[in-house]
Amino acid sequence: MASNVADEFPSFHAPYWTVGDYVRFADHPSADVRLWALERLEELGLEIPDETLRRRLDDPEESVALLAAVLAGRLEVASLADALLARLERAEDAAGAACAESLARLGDPRILDLIRRRNHLPVEDRNPRVWLALSILTGPEAAGILREAFERFPSHGRGDIASILARSLMVADPGPGISLVVERWAREAKDTLADPLLHGLLLLCGFPEGAEALRDALEHDQEPPDVSLPEEVLDDLADLLPFGPVRDIRKSCRKGKWGRAMEGLLALAAPLASRAPDSSEAALSLLLIGALAERGEAIHRVEEKLRDAVGLLLLALDQIAGAVRMPGLTLPETLDGQLRWLLSDAALPHLEAQAAVVDRLVAAAPTESWKRLCVETLERRAAQAPMAASLLGAWRSEGATPSLVGALGAGEDPELPAAAEEALVNVGEPAMDAVLQALASAEDPRVLEGCLDVRVRLPSRRAVAAIGRRFEDLFILVPEALLHSVDRIGARDFVEPLRAEVREGERQAEDTFVFLCDLHGVADPRLSAIRQRQRREASRAAESGQDLSLVPEEHIDLALQCNGCRRTYTYPVQAVYVDPDPPKDDRIEPFIKDRIRCKGCGREDDYAVTPTAQLALMARLLMLTARMEKEGPEAATEGPLFLMRLGLTDGRRLNPREARRDYEARLATHPDDPALHIGYGNILRFLEETERAEAAYRRALVLEPQAIEAHASLGQLAEARGDLAAAESNYRQGLALGRSARYYQVKDRRAFTQTLEEALEGVQGARAARLPDPIPARAQLEAIVAEDLGVAKVGRNDPCPCGSGRKYKKCCLLKQSPAPVVSRPSGPESRLRERLDSFIERSLPRTEIHRAMREYFGERMDLDERTLEFHPETVDAEWPAFLDWLLYDFRLSGGQTPLAKFLADRGHSLPADERAILEEWQDSVIGLLEVADLDPGKSLTLRDVFTGETFQVREVRGSLSAARWDLLSNRVIRVQGERQLAGAGILFRPSDREGLVQHVTARYDAFRREHPDASWRDFFRAQPLIFRGYAEQLARDFSPPALHTAEGHPVVLGRLRYAVRDHGRLLAALSAAPDFEDTTQPDDPAGTRQFAWLRTGPAERYVTEAPRPEDGMTLTSQRIEGSGKPGPSGLASLTLTRDQLTVEGLSAQRLAWAKARLGELAGDTLSLRADIVEDVWRKVEASARSGRLEKPPSEIPPEVQTRLLGQTLHRHFKAWLDEGIQTLEGRTPRAAAQDLSLRPKVVQLLREIENHQDRARQQGQPW
Structure with a gap:
């Protein structure tokens, strides 16, 4: 390890940065640079000034403050104890908790008082480093705090914190601590806490992998060469324990009889423990075995706990067995003999003895024969080759440098390259020529990665120059290792070559480039965009940190190497297919459907899948497999990873692009083979070349009209582009072939036919509903009413009147046909209406109007008080209806209607055209009209229910508000010979029809008994309020359906x-x-x-x-x-x-x-x-x-809503035809349609269904 003396590095020459440089960078404005400087000072073993750490304890960036706190304890800087305590006092965040751990390493007892003062905090809310700090301090007080916290820890607390707390307690107070943890684990019913506690116990036994890994290891059926944990441990114990009990335990484990196995292991523990020497590992294992024995009754109640307890006992006995064997080991007397033993396989099981021998060998002066023996071991790649490399490094053996550099590329043992790197760093400057030569000429990525790691540990100017000379090659061969070394060394010389290689979306390269620019104050126009991306990702990571399942999985980031420029870049892949049956070497051979264009040279779809991408795909494949076990095979259809058998029907493994080239070559020689055209079409369709795929299927049908697969595929293509009629036609044609159908690619014909039938039914269902109208009828009607009432025009930013919830400018304003705006009628009709309104208002006596109101409104009209009780929600409809009835049907005291009186009094003075209209109106009566058809916004086709007459009326408002088979109690008038609806009628639903017709017919029959010659017109003229009375009775009798x-x-x-x-x-x-x-x-x-x-x-x-x-x-x-x-x-x-x-x-x-x-x-x-x-x-x-x-606007697109509705309606009505219906006397609609007495009821049911569809259309819904 390099050390620092007077700012110099004795192990290598001309360092790129001095200690002073690193200390200066520790105060840099950039938090990333400050963190880097502290990390490099630690990595290089350089002395860090106390004041630098003191300042960084209060760093605004928590990661910097955290590292400073950790280093203060690791380097045992006692002068910072007060600063550490002050930082902990201020906040028990991650940095504060690290201060607690460092204070514990310094042996400062003041943290005990601080932790006790904060005892009110929930145990699960405290940072786990606080509990680790207490485990470092010795003494009953620290153990007492941990014990109290463990007992207070809730069952619903976080498992990771529970595991750390349990381990801390067992370290601080092994006897009672292990007993408490075993007792809590045994009674915890929820795996969310029991498994973390089990993990803590497993760490005592040297098994860090966790609870699930233990259960996997206990499984008897292991894939060779692996063996189960019981087999492995019991084999090791065979020479120390009686054969019979060991055999019985082995059988119990194989059969899953964990209770019997636990009893057998506990029985063997005592004799084995009696032979164990005093050692910390053996002592902890014995305490664990004792605790498990004490809680045996509770453990036996749960089968899963028994299995886990057997695993713990096996691991504990294995540790004790290792301690038992240790005293029996006899080492050679000479150091030469001990070295030979150390480098042999015999030393492998004896880790403690190995450490002791290494200490003696390092302390002695090595001989040349020792070095040669180590080099031979290293070059043979023996099991102890990593040990040989470590010794050569400790002896600073310059002559071993070539062998150590060669070991950097050893891939068989992952420990050997790491040991060789460490040895080369220890050799230092004498090894640099060989390392730099390998860095300049080697092509093996493993050797290059090792050389770069060595240069990171020995960052000289020579190293920077050597990396710079081969920067482009290294970026191609080992991009991740190069970027890591560039980041760690931080040389200004790397800015320009890295600038040339940075591409958008390459996170490691972009992050390293931003760091170098910050470190050296370099400006670049791309920095702003990169920093924005970094902030977005940091924000996204913070949001998903609470719940990783919220992170979207819309793509997989895959590192792909271009076969042209050989550079490796990362691409977000939206669709990647892997074969569920991988080749024998288990290497995933994915097919990436995305078109990949190289970020370096622009070459398209010419790349190799890197090992990094292989690992990413393997991880995703494991996750997908787990999801499929839980959710079923549907999970494999969501992407971005899909399972698909890659290959041709003849067994060759080809990806789709290779398969396309293969089909094109075969079609060139066999152009009239329908099977080839179908297979070619399938490949083209997968590659989304739909036009060429359709042409291939059509060509196949020309060659063989019975090719059912071509019909089916053409149907799928038509369905995909939205042509449902063509899709239905193709599906029908395929199914119609029956037994004469020819199959080429299909293996399971029955399943294929069933799928085709389901596709046909799905298309029929999708066609069963129609898309919403561009502008719903309701919105058009509201626009007309607003225009009539003089309401202000809808503004561009106002809510759209169609009810979509969007702004008008983004909804109906953009559509082709605006809502129709109809002006008030003009000409003789409008003038006549104004005259009639004036006549009623000014000329009719008030007493007549009051009498009319009493007759129309009943008790709601108080004649004495001359007041009328109105309901606010009905006044807008009731008053116009009253005026219409008053004008046409009310009989004045003289026996005339107001209309007839107006004609008699003023008809002679009216213009001829108005008088003609008035004479037509005089003969009108109320009636019951059924809507037989309609053209929304234009006209209604009506049928008189009682006379059977059918006619059409021009009617804008009514055609927008009515639905087919509605019943309208309206008056039909003529204006210059053309029929129109007059007044405000009453709307009845189709379901009211039977009762209404019966009611009116009964009243008509009674009327005719007094007036035998009366027609329907005579009846309605005599009883114009019959429909109003029936409507009021319906309202009184209405109760919502159960x-x-x-x-x-x-x-x-x-x-x-x-x-x-x-x-x-x-x-x-x-x-x-x-x-x-x-x-x-x-x-x-x-x-x-x-x-x-x-x-x-x-x-x-x-x-x-x-x-x-x-x-x-x-x-x-x-x-x-x-x-x-x-x-x-x-x-x-x-x-x-x-x-x-x-x-x-x-x-x-x-x-x-x-x-x-x-x-x-x-x-x-x-x-x-x-x-x-x-x-x-x-x-x-x-x-x-x-x-x-x-209703709020739906987030589901109208096309999707329509398709789902159609499929639902299709299934419903297909089943409905054969279901018993109460209104059809329990008969099915299909059977009732054959019965003349029930057929009218079937027709009425169908009318109600059509009426419901029209109502949905009016509201802007699919119908």
């Missing part, structure tokens, strides 16, 4: 509100449960997670069915799978924030089930705060009064 869930329970609006005690555990439990589906959307508020509780798996245990009510409506919600098929039904929705969980369900029973399920799943992570149930219709009524019924 609503029921799919399980048959009454619908309510239910809500549970929980306080969250442990967000992490709850989120993990919900994410892992098979009956909860994460439905969080990207635009949901930060920190919010949404889940749907589905009726599947564990949820089925809670659901109870009730008898299905005959009346009312059933509300259901179902997830639609990717295939378009319905999935499990929903039971509740959950919204999880950091401190609250809200559960919403549509019945009291569902809420009760949700409570029970969450109690089972989440346990003490939740505390119920509120249980709310509201009546649905009361809530609707209250919302209507407050104006909160307006």
Whole structure:
């Protein structure tokens, strides 16, 4: 290791930076430079002035302050004790906790008092370094604080903190500490805390991998050459313990009889422990075995705990066995003999003995024979070659330099290159020529990486010049190692060559470039954009730090090496395919669908997958495999990593681009082979060359019209471009081939046909609904009414009247056809209406008008007080209707209608055209008209329900507000021979038709008994208020339909509100449960997670069915799978924030089930705060009064909504045809249509369905 004497480096010449330079940089304005300077001072073993560390303890950048605090303890700078304590007093953040650890290393007891004063803080909220600090201090007080904290630690606390606290307690107070940790682990039911405690116990046994790794090691069926942990340990114990008990334990472990295995291991522990010498490892293992024996009864209650306890016992006995063997080891007497033993395989199991021999050899003067023996061991790549390299470095053996440089490229043992690097650093300047020569000429990346690491430790000017001379080659061969060395050395000479290599998006290169520019004060126009990217990534990392599952996985960053310029760059890949059956060498051969253009030379799709990319893909593949085990094969369809068999039907493994070239070559010689055209089309379609793919399929059909795969593929292409009619046609043609179909690429014909049938049904479903109108009828009608009332024109920034929720300028203003604006009628008709209004207002006696109001409004008109009771919500509709009735139908005292009286009194003075219109109006009566058809914004086709007459009227407002099969009680008048609707009619729904017709017909029959010759016109002239009376009766008799869930329970609006005690555990439990589906959307508020509780798996245990009510409506919600098929039904929705969980369900029973399920799943992570149930219709009524019924704009694109609706309707009505319907006397619609007596009811049901579709269209919804 280089040391510092008077600012010089004796182990190498001409350092690039002096100690003074590093100390100066420690006060640099850039936090990154300050942190770098402290790190380099430590790495190079240079003396750091106390004042430098003191200033940096108060650094505004926490990472700098943290390192300064750590160094103060590591270097044992006692003069900084007060500064460390002051920093800890100020804040117990990461830097403050590091100050506590350093104070403990200095043996300063003042931290005990400070920690006790902060004892009110929750244990789980304290920084773990505080507990590590207490483990460093010796004495009962520190142990007491740790013991108290461990006992107070909550079951819902963070597992990583629990593990550190447990380890600290066991180090500070081994006997009681180990017993406490084992006792807590044995009684913890939740793995979220039990496993971290187990991890702490495993570290005592020298097993750092953790709980899951232990369980994997205990599995009997291991892949060769691996063996299970029981087999390995018991083999080692065979020479120390009786054969019979060892054999029995081995059998128990193989069969998973962990209780019997634990009993056997505990029985063997005592005789083995009696032979163990006094050593710290053996003592801790004995304490652990004793604690496990004490808690044996509790451990035996849980099978999983038994298995883990067996693992702990095996590891503890293995440590004791090592201690037992140690005294029996006899070393050679001479140092030469000890060296030979050290370099042999016999030394491998005896680590403590190795360390003792190394100390003796390093202290002695080495002989040439020793060095030769070490070089031979090194060059043979023997098992102890790393030990030989370490000795050569400790002896500063200049002659071993070539062998040490050669060992840098040894890939068999990862320890050897590291040992060779350390040895070369220790040799120092004498080794530099060989290292620089290798750096200048070597092509092996491992050798180059090792040479660069050595130069980082010996940063001379020669090294900087050598790196600079080969900078471009090194950037190609070992870019990551080069950038690391450039960053660590920090030479000004690297700025320009790095500037030439930096490309946008290359994070390591950009970060290193920014650092060099900051260090040397270099300006560059790209720095601003790079720093913005760094800030965005830092912000994103901070947000996702709370919950890594929120990080989007839209792409994989892959390092790819261009085959042209040979440079390696990182690309965000959106779609990469790997074969689920990898080749024998297990090397992933991915196919990247993205077009990759080299950032260096611009070459396209000509690259090699680097080992770094291989590791990234392997990690993603493991994650995907885990997800598929939990979520099913659907997880593999989400990307960016996809599983796909790469190859041709003849068994050759080719990626799609290679396959395309292969097909083109074969088609050149066999142009009339339909199989080749189909395969070629499949490849082209995958590569998204759709036009050429379609041409290939069509050519295949020319050659073979029975090629069913070509029909299916053409249908898929048509469906993808939105031509659903063509897709349906192609699917039908393919299925129509039946047994005459020819197959070329397909292996499972039955599955293929089933898929084709499902595709046809999906397209039929998608065609069952239509897209919303560009401007909904409701919005057009509101615009017309606003124009009539003189309402101000909609501003560009006002909410759009169509109800989309967007601004007018970004919605209907941009659409081709603006809402029609219709002016008030002009000419003779409008003049006549103005005269009639004036006549009623000025000429009719008030007594007549009051009498008319009494007849029309009934008790609401008080004749004595001459007041009328109006309902504010109906006044705008009722008053015009009254005036219409008053004018045409009310009989004055003289027997005339006001219209007839006006004609008699003033008709002679009217212009001829107005008089002609008035005479036509005089004969009009009210009627009941059915909307047979409509042209929105233009006209209505009406049919008189009682006479059967059908006619068309020009009607803008009515055609926008009415729906097919609505019933209108309107008056039809003629204006210059053309029929028009007059007045304000009453709207009846199709479902009212039967009762209304029966009511009117009965009244008409009664009327005809008194007037046998009366026509329908005579009847309606005599009883013009018959429809108004019926409408009022409907309103009085109306009650909302009873609503029921799919399980048959009454619908309510239910809500549970929980306080969250442990967000992490709850989120993990919900994410892992098979009956909860994460439905969080990207635009949901930060920190919010949404889940749907589905009726599947564990949820089925809670659901109870009730008898299905005959009346009312059933509300259901179902997830639609990717295939378009319905999935499990929903039971509740959950919204999880950091401190609250809200559960919403549509019945009291569902809420009760949700409570029970969450109690089972989440346990003490939740505390119920509120249980709310509201009546649905009361809530609707209250919302209507407050104006909160307006639907928010949907985030789902209209095209997707329409397709989902169509598929749902298609499935529903396809099944509906064969379901018994109560209104059809229990018959199915298909059967009822064949029954003449029931056929009218089927027609009425279909009319109601069409009416519902029209209402959806008016509201701007898919229909």
